[in-house]
Amino acid sequence: MISPHPSSPEPRSKRLADSPAVSRGGHWWLFTDSGAILPTDPGLAGELDRFAAAMADANQAVAELRADRGRQ
Numbered sequence: 001m002i003s004p005h006p007s008s009p010e011p012r013s014k015r016l017a018d019s020p021a022v023s024r025g026g027h028w029w030l031f032t033d034s035g036a037i038l039p040t041d042p043g044l045a046g047e048l049d050r051f052a053a054a055m056a057d058a059n060q061a062v063a064e065l066r067a068d069r070g071r072q
Contacts, residue, residue: 016052023052 014023020031028048030037039045 014052016048017055021048023048 015021016023022029022031022036028039028045030039
């Protein structure tokens with residue numbers, strides 16, 4: 001399924017790092033210059049979920065390290 005590329009992102013959209021993957025309304029979308037594709041492979045969606053969770057954990061760890069440095 002390809003849909004036209006929206007002119008502005010939805011407020012509840014979340015891009016996964018610098019990738020073309022965007023989470024919208026509980027679904028992953030892959031954005032290209034010509035439109036957006038809703039991947040239907042549950043394995044891909046699961047990998048994107050795991051990668052997003054790992055990125056969130058890494059961001060939290062970095063934030064904690066920065067906070068610790070600020071207290072020293």
